[in-house]
Amino acid sequence: MNVLVFDIETVPDVAGGRRLFGLEGLDDNAAAEAMFNLRRQETGNDFLRHHLQRIVAISAVFRSRDQIAVWTLGDEQADEKTILEKFFHLIERYSPTLVSWNGSGFDLPVLHYRALVHGVASPRYWDQGHDDKNFKWNNYLSRYHDRHTDLMDLMALYNNRAFVPLDQMAALLGFPGKMGMSGAKVWDAFQQGDIKGIRDYCETDVLNTWLVYLRFQLIRGVIMDDGYQAELNMVKDYLRREARPHFTEFLQHWEGVTAESSEQSSAVKEG
Structure with a gap:
């Protein structure tokens, strides 16, 4: 099964x-x-x-067969229409399961409106069973279908009073959470021409979302402990192999949190 975790960054x-x-x-x-x-x-x-909201970055984790990839769609000079076309092309080609954190509340509505502005077509994404009968019962647009899993919405049982920020949930699980930037700082970074910084930040967000999704797959019994650890190791191996500065920082922070947690557990047992 193909899984596409996505996150967007926007400016006015x-x-x-x-x-x-x-x-x-x-x-x-x-x-x-x-x-x-x-x-x-x-x-x-x-x-x-x-x-x-104008989209300046869409980052993705794509998990397929025995491979994983993390990247931002288009290059740093890509305009909004090109970025949108690349996102919807992935859906047209692979029909992946989409995974997000607050994608139903923010990312997808923004993608919808901006696709409308630019006239970017995606028949597969919008299909509700007219072209493929299977999409009548499981499509990207229904809140309760799993072609798109909004982790924040689902974990809160669709109750906005129970919503939590991604970085806090990721940190609770021993993952890095936010690193160096936040969505509130994207406009300032954009004005300063720091497109790379925005893209790097967006990639760490989708990494956090993927790691939280793996834990979700564990608690729902889709993967067992061994499979869960294998998936975590695949991410770590990928980050080491790519060795991009923000990936290395993400991995170091992750492993530092893990080491600290292990030390605390040992101290509790000894006490």
Whole structure:
């Protein structure tokens, strides 16, 4: 089975903001600040509506057969339409199980609206049984079907009062969690031209999501202890082999947390 874990990073769609709110003549920074101010007046916070989020990175963990890969779609110069096309092409080609953390609440609605803006087609993704009868009973759009597993939504039993942040859940399980950046800092990083930093951060997020998903597969009995450890080792081997700086940092932090946890367990037993 093919599994595609995904995460997106976004910035304000300042071009759309200029069109919708009459912000012509303002530079990107001023236009974004005006959009934030309008949103604060409306809701008390500056989190923009989904359709006004422009995608600057989609990162993925792809698990297929006996292989795993972690990467960000497109190169650093890729525009939003190209990034979207690459994401939906993966679905058209492989029909993977999608896995996310808050994908139903954020990532997928943003992908939907931005695909609409750019006219990016994906018949497989949108199929609800018209082309493939199997998709009537298990498709990407239904909340309760497992072609897309939103781990945050599922673990909270679809109750937003029980939602938890990915980094906290990952840290509780002994995984690295957030490293160096957060979604709130992406706009600042983008303005500074740090596209690589955004992409690296997004990749560590999908790694955390994949590791949490493996633990979920363990508790639901899809994999046993030996299989779970084998999957963790596959991730570690991949990170060592790729040896990219943020992968190395992620692995070092992960192994450091594991070592600390083992020491604490030994101290408890000795006590």
